[in-house]
Amino acid sequence: MTLAVILKQVPDVVEELAIDPSGTDLDRDSVSYVVNEFDEHALEEALLLREATGEDVVVVGVDTTGELDQALYTALAKGAQRAVKLVGDVEGSWLSTRALAGLLAPVIRELSPRLVLTGVQAPDDLDGQLAPTLGALLDWPHTGVVVGTELADGLVRVRKELWGGIMLDLELATPAVLGIQAARATPRYVPVGRVRQAMRESTIEEVEVETPVESAPKLSRLRAPEAAGRAEMLTGSPSDVVERILEILRARGLY
Amino acid sequence: MDSSLRKVQDVWEQDTAIVEGVDISGPWNRMFGQRVIWNYTPELIDEIASFPGAESFAWCYQCGKCVPVCPVDVVGDYGPRKLYRKAQTGISLLDSPDLWLCTTCMNCLRVCPKQVDMVQIMPAVREQALLSGRPLPAELQEALENTARYGNPLGQPPRKREAWVKDAGVPVPILHQIQRPVEWLWWVECYPSYHPRGIDASIALARIFHALGLDFGILGREEKCAGDSQRLAGERGLFEMLAEENIRTLSKYEFRHIVVTDPHALNAFRKQYPKYGGQYDVWHYTTLLARELPRLHPLLTRQLPYRLTFHDPCYLGRHNGEYDAPRQLIEALPGVEFTEMPRCRQNSYCCGGGGGGMWLDSFAAGRQRRRLSEERVLEAVATGADTLVICCPYEVSRFEDAVKSTGYEGRLRVRDIAELLAEAMGLIGEEPAKA
Numbered sequence: 287m288t289l290a291v292i293l294k295q296v297p298d299v300v301e302e303l304a305i306d307p308s309g310t311d312l313d314r315d316s317v318s319y320v321v322n323e324f325d326e327h328a329l330e331e332a333l334l335l336r337e338a339t340g341e342d343v344v345v346v347g348v349d350t351t352g353e354l355d356q357a358l359y360t361a362l363a364k365g366a367q368r369a370v371k372l373v374g375d376v377e378g379s380w381l382s383t384r385a386l387a388g389l390l391a392p393v394i395r396e397l398s399p400r401l402v403l404t405g406v407q408a409p410d411d412l413d414g415q416l417a418p419t420l421g422a423l424l425d426w427p428h429t430g431v432v433v434g435t436e437l438a439d440g441l442v443r444v445r446k447e448l449w450g451g452i453m454l455d456l457e458l459a460t461p462a463v464l465g466i467q468a469a470r471a472t473p474r475y476v477p478v479g480r481v482r483q484a485m486r487e488s489t490i491e492e493v494e495v496e497t498p499v500e501s502a503p504k505l506s507r508l509r510a511p512e513a514a515g516r517a518e519m520l521t522g523s524p525s526d527v528v529e530r531i532l533e534i535l536r537a538r539g540l541y
Numbered sequence: 542m543d544s545s546l547r548k549v550q551d552v553w554e555q556d557t558a559i560v561e562g563v564d565i566s567g568p569w570n571r572m573f574g575q576r577v578i579w580n581y582t583p584e585l586i587d588e589i590a591s592f593p594g595a596e597s598f599a600w601c602y603q604c605g606k607c608v609p610v611c612p613v614d615v616v617g618d619y620g621p622r623k624l625y626r627k628a629q630t631g632i633s634l635l636d637s638p639d640l641w642l643c644t645t646c647m648n649c650l651r652v653c654p655k656q657v658d659m660v661q662i663m664p665a666v667r668e669q670a671l672l673s674g675r676p677l678p679a680e681l682q683e684a685l686e687n688t689a690r691y692g693n694p695l696g697q698p699p700r701k702r703e704a705w706v707k708d709a710g711v712p713v714p715i716l717h718q719i720q721r722p723v724e725w726l727w728w729v730e731c732y733p734s735y736h737p738r739g740i741d742a743s744i745a746l747a748r749i750f751h752a753l754g755l756d757f758g759i760l761g762r763e764e765k766c767a768g769d770s771q772r773l774a775g776e777r778g779l780f781e782m783l784a785e786e787n788i789r790t791l792s793k794y795e796f797r798h799i800v801v802t803d804p805h806a807l808n809a810f811r812k813q814y815p816k817y818g819g820q821y822d823v824w825h826y827t828t829l830l831a832r833e834l835p836r837l838h839p840l841l842t843r844q845l846p847y848r849l850t851f852h853d854p855c856y857l858g859r860h861n862g863e864y865d866a867p868r869q870l871i872e873a874l875p876g877v878e879f880t881e882m883p884r885c886r887q888n889s890y891c892c893g894g895g896g897g898g899m900w901l902d903s904f905a906a907g908r909q910r911r912r913l914s915e916e917r918v919l920e921a922v923a924t925g926a927d928t929l930v931i932c933c934p935y936e937v938s939r940f941e942d943a944v945k946s947t948g949y950e951g952r953l954r955v956r957d958i959a960e961l962l963a964e965a966m967g968l969i970g971e972e973p974a975k976a
């Protein structure tokens with residue numbers, strides 16, 4: 287049996303993001319990509335499940351950046367068994383979460399996994415729609431904000447976090463789709479040598495897809511964040527500054 | 542007679558023994574018979590010594606010379622002899638926190654009669670630990686991930702690597718902009734490009750280079766970490782990737798020599814990059830400035846009323862043999878008093894930042910009586926100095942933190958040689974150039 291993990295690349299915000307002159311896209315030449323942080327946790331959780339039960343881990347992604355290989359090879363180096371990349375005219379576009387789920391659903395059904403794990407949300411999916419949409423399309427049970435999993439016969443036990451830190455334990459019949467908030471362990475380190483070895487020795491399977499025609503909202507304009515005008519520059523000697531910081535913290539009840 | 546003493550059995554002596562003409566008959570040649578000394582299994586030692594590069598681990602004959610000179614033992618419980626003994630008693634270095642405590646300072650190798658070389662052993666064993674998927678300390682993992690992703694361990698944006706230049710106050714040519722050959726390619730490295738106190742020293746050095754009329758340029762955003770400390774922390778694959786990329790970048794430009802701010806980069810360029818096809822004439826900035834002393838002297842016009850002491854960086858001194866250049870520069874500073882610390886030159890203490898220690902600070906601190914940097918700061922204070930002079934970019938932040946944590950803030954300052962020279966030249970004030 288397999289565990290499918292969905293990986294998505296998102297713009298790295300360590301470098302300042304620039305907007306393309308068109309006003310409706312980022313300046314892609316200056317953007318670098320990282321794997322969505324929650325997806326890293328989804329992969330780690332899957333690898334931990336594999337260590338306990340011996341399932342195969344398959345990573346799946348839609349290559350909208352043209353750079354997905356790096357993320358897939360890294361996942362293979364970390365211990366995934368297979369990598370599947372959806373390619374086609376989607377490269378260079380931003381897919382809506384709904385379109386993404388639409389492309390992934392048939393590929394995932396084909397893999398007939400025991401579980402699908404993906405990040406609970408992403409910078410371009412802040413409302414965390416991917417896992418529920420996939421669950422709906424596949425007609426498999428779904429839950430999100432997952433912080434721990436355990437596989438049992440025909441079901442998966444899931445721990446999820448509710449408000450106020452309350453934990454909830456549930457059981458879902460498998461196959462199920464999970465939005466992972468945090469893996470049980472910090473996503474593991476993979477030495478660069480291992481990634482390079484994976485690049486030499488493993489293959490990424492490719493599936494051709496076409497950008498779906500969808501009735502999605504149309505992007506009219508991207509804007510850089512505007513200064514809220516509430517920032518206060520603290521000046522003076524270090525002790526003046528410390529005094530002022532303490533004052534502010536006290537005023538907000540934080541100290 | 543003490544009743545607890547008993548006659549030792551199996552004592553052998555020859556009534557008549559003459560060796561090379563010397564008569565050692567009777568008790569003079571007394572020997573014990575065979576005793577059990579193999580009260581351990583050598584398996585763990587053999588395992589370590591089987592890793593490429595770690596062979597010398599097995600050569601230790603337990604003489605113990607290395608332990609008192611090990612800077613980690615001074616504040617804890619360490620040294621090659623102890624690691625060997627632990628392996629004898631069944632504690633595997635691969636799974637012990639000891640694996641991450643060696644700073645590869647090389648002081649043990651200096652005294653070891655058997656050439657047990659921790660500078661080779663540690664990266665080899667650490668690499669095996671990483672490749673076998675053993676967890677690594679979180680701080681180190683973050684630094685390695687940052688280096689792989691951004692080309693610097695601080696996790697700073699690559700494009701900002703040249704941002705300090707705008708505060709330099711003098712032109713700092715960036716090669717991808719000027720598109721002409723230079724004589725000196727200045728390899729600035731990560732901390733001098735991003736860390737606020739590192740930037741202070743970079744600005745000072747840029748002004749000195751400019752005042753000397755040196756024909757220099759930097760790579761700016763194209764430069765990536767030279768990677769030596771990541772290699773010593775066990776990430777050889779990451780080091781190789783960085784070396785290949787840096788060598789490719791360097792091949793695009795024409796220059797005659799490289800001058801580095803960072804002794805770790807010096808070490809990488811001298812000893813490792815040639816293996817990957819990168820052959821360069823590399824100088825530490827103190828060596829270059831010491832050579833320029835005849836031209837520098839007349840420019841050193843301001844009196845500096847400081848009492849100085851100097852910390853030899855492991856990777857400049859023991860690893861690359863440069864002890865004199867920094868001292869020549871210090872002695873050229875007008876008005877200063879200079880006192881050596883007891884542990885100096887070949888026997889210099891270690892700041893704790895080498896071999897990955899820069900990114901293992903809390904991990905190591907939790908296992909030692911005090912940080913190595915704190916031990917060193919106390920030694921500097923004991924000389925009566927008011928300024929601890931450094932010339933390695935790892936040290937300024939380590940020692941400044943240690944000055945605070947040992948309670949000597951306001952009594953001991955940490956300054957790069959470049960800052961003191963620039964101050965004596967009137968190029969910066971007493972306060973950092975960009976405070």
Ligand code: SF4
Pocket residue numbers: 600601602603604605606607608621622652653654655656657
């Ligand atoms: S000095 Fe060398 S031979 Fe002696 S105990 Fe240390 S490592 Fe072993």
Ligand code: SF4
Pocket residue numbers: 610611612613614619620621642643644645646647648649650659660
């Ligand atoms: S290299 Fe330095 S820190 Fe490491 S064992 Fe030798 S003396 Fe100690």
